[in-house]
Amino acid sequence: MANDPSEKDPASKPPASGAEGKPVAQKPAEPPQSPVAAANPPATPDSTAAKPAAPAAPAAPKAAAPPAKEAPPKPLPLDNELVQRLKGRFGDAIREATLDRKQAIVTIAVDQLREISRYCRDDEKFDMLVDLTAVDWPKREKRFDVILILYSFAKNERVRLKAHAGENEPVPSVCEIWPAANWLERECYDMFGMVFEGHPKLTRILMPDEWQGYPLRKDYDILKQDTDWVRENLGIESGQ
Amino acid sequence: MSDPRTTELTNVSTTVLGADEIILNMGPQHPSTHGVLRVKLKLDGERVVDSECIIGYLHRGVEKIAEHRSYQQFAPYVDRMDYVAAVSNGLGYCEAVEKLLGTEAPLRARVVRTILTELQRIASHLLWLGTHALDIGALTPVFYCFREREEILKIFEKYCGARLTTHAFRIGGLQYETYDGFEQDVKRFCDDFTHRIDEYETLLTENRIWVGRTKGVGILSAADAIALGVTGPVLRASGVKWDLRKAMPYAAYDLYKFEIPTRETGDTYDRYVVRMEEMRQSRLICLQAIENIPTGPIMARIGKVLKPPPGEVYHSIEAPKGELGYYIVSDGTTQPYRVRVRPPSFINLQAFDKMARGSLVADVVAIIGTIDIVLGEVDR
């Protein structure tokens, strides 16, 4: 017995549990964002509770006036102790450090990945590799972003290491530092075609062994593959 | 090399390699692999010397699909990953997108989300318990567990219309208000539930045969668990007292008091005890939450068309299987640029080799069951 899917207006009423008859408020779309998110017009009348990147404006005092100006979340440069230690130790290999939505991202040089990882695990106590993945930016010269998300139990803190790798550039494997990376790197290889140097057995993991192509690349067109296959093997046009 | 995905007509096929070693294949179709999982075991007599898990039979390309859907359109897809605990998947995704947008769901929505997620945790653990006991040979607990799970699924059906793949939450909050009688239903379930768990415990916990089949089987040390990235009850049973609901609270978990059960050895019996205790703790959370569901809006004001500012976010929750994380990259358009799901079952399954080495063939089934994997999540 689902109830009316009417959108509630957070700003106006005191608690009313069941008497909501407020019509769905048509909210204007958020202002179009350019890839460079700097200096955006902050005030959008339909944003609500505290934004992480801006000073937290509590949700309560929004009685009748349009909400206070809140900047939409955007990456900010980061320079905390961890970054300083890393820069001190590795110098140029630490390309950039940002804080996006309150999460620390450190962009590093890919050839130093293993050393930096080892340092993070041993000295900075990031003993768990939470995730290892990749993102494909085909228009960039070095199209792949290798992302390692690390977690430290002692400090209860996460950090994200990001490295740019080119299409045929081998990425050092971190399997011997965190055994968790074994399957994660195989999945990156399977989905993106990134070769990890030093991986004990880099084979496809999710796709069948003889699959051609790397599915998560942006130029891998599912529909095109499907229509081509159907045309070749069934001799008809796929209706998709 | 033959097609590695050839299904076997019988459960077993053997190739005798050396004088002593046999490769035993638990094919993708097998009553006890909980889905389409293929395990290749290298045996020396009765002992497992080496093992390899071959996955990918249920790969549906969820991450690729995400790049071609809008944020709201993708939300039902995440239910299909860990289909046993769909509500948790939805919670993780909605919260991740909310973080990306820079908003937060209102308090009432967060509390109701917490209640539903904890009920889902109980349901997931019940299914795990039933099937795990069934693998080890106890034929009765599965029916009792499903009877309780039925009650929870009825609550979900009354709330959002679906039992299994619920799509219960929306980005920004909830779509549906709780139905009349929601608190009573949950309270009635929680009141009954203690002596139900006691029933299961009577059948299993002190039973000599159960203890004999599970103690000392599939031991995973804490150091190994952390190195392998294992999370969830498996990590807690190995001795690491860590739960995302306490370490990095999300939804409304910081409002409630509950314990994190931990054990020391990291064998199958410990994982069993941890999950039983987790069910009790989830019930406590539900009881605390329904005492006092705050009134207020259930949806944040975020608009129909979602275009998060460019950037990326990683948000994870404590799903019943472990740490379920979503890494979402936005390029400012209405469709995500990349959605990466950090699947707890996938990473926990890596630990299978470590656990199974040196154990007996008859224990392999118990070890697979105790990791609690769902192939939908392993393969996505």
Added chain:
Amino acid sequence: MGHLFTPSILRLVLPVLYAVVIVAVLPLMAGYIVLMERKVMADMQARLGPMRVGPHGLLQPIADAVKLLLKEDIIPEKADRLLFWLAPLVSVTMALLAYAALPIGPAFQIADLNIGLLFILAVSSLGIYGIVLGGWASNSHYSLLGALRSAAQLVSYETAAGLGLISALLLAGSLSMKDIVMAQYDQGMWFIFYVPIGFFIYMVGSIAETNRAPFDLPEAESELVAGYMTEYSGFRWSLYFLAEYANMIIVAGIATTLFLGGWLRPFASYHDHMPGTSIEFLDALPALLVLGVALYCFFLAPKQPVKIQKLVMGLVGGLCLAIAGILAGSLFASPGVLQGVHGAFWFMAKVFGYLYCFLWFRFTFPRYRFDQLMRLGWRFLIPLALVNLITMAVALLMSREWGWSLRLTSILAVVVTLAVAMWLAKNDEVDSVVPVAESE
């Protein structure tokens, strides 16, 4: 006509008649025991079980039998055809052969051998050949291993069960099944009260002997190693199945005869006539019980959803009424007939009670792993059985030589054996966990 039934002719004809009855009725009974198992399983699992085929599923076994008979007969290509054909036959024949010496009532026994018990045990042991041959003939590596495991399990637990039996045999003093029951009549008490631990050992041993849970690893579905029955389908499989359930009834029969008083009714030596008649109250009990069942059937009949089910339920009620009639009628017939009919009833009742315990254990306990199973048999049951035997023998000696009451000495024996059992159990716990091989 009387001169036709001379004793010598009767001595030839009656056993043949009994044999025919057993061979004809046993498959039906095995089928109904399967139905009983499914209903009991469902009851313990909070559900209903077969309900559709016949009222409350009462015609289910018939449907299953028809299905199995009509199934395609598949023989693996490289299987040894002769052995493949022979193996289930061996199992079934041995299982049925053991019924020759089983006394279902004082009058219902095909052959009253003076080595009756030994005969039954020996013949059931031969049934193991059927299993091993079946595993071999399947031409599958893992079927063979499963069959060998099954055989190893059977042999180990037979030893323990046999030792448990002997402790009761000491009290009986004879291997003839009839004499054993009469000994219990003479003692005035069933042997289970003298040797409860022997009964327990025999019960555990018999569960393992019939490959029932918690000892059913060789035939479990979710295990890796396929059992010996895998390659069998259709009628051949039903033969194995029949052999298994026939074996179950045999071991229940042995337990009943040795420990539970055979065909004796409870308090057999206690004769208390109902006022005004020569009918003993306890003798009227069977008829009343079955009458109660008949009335329940008639009560349920109108509630069935479908007309044909109402009819069948009515028929079942009628059948029960007829049985109650026979039981009551025999009260007024000669003591021989009374003994015979009621004896059969009590025997069957006890057998079903024992089988109910089998079913109960199957659905309560998880399964033992094979090495744990063997360890339990050899390191716990057999030593315990030996100790039990010794203490019982000492108790018997004390009662005979020194004139102490057997009840007293047997209680002492039980206490000593229990102490040893607890010590054995404790000892076993320590190294019951298989140490994981150190591989790195």
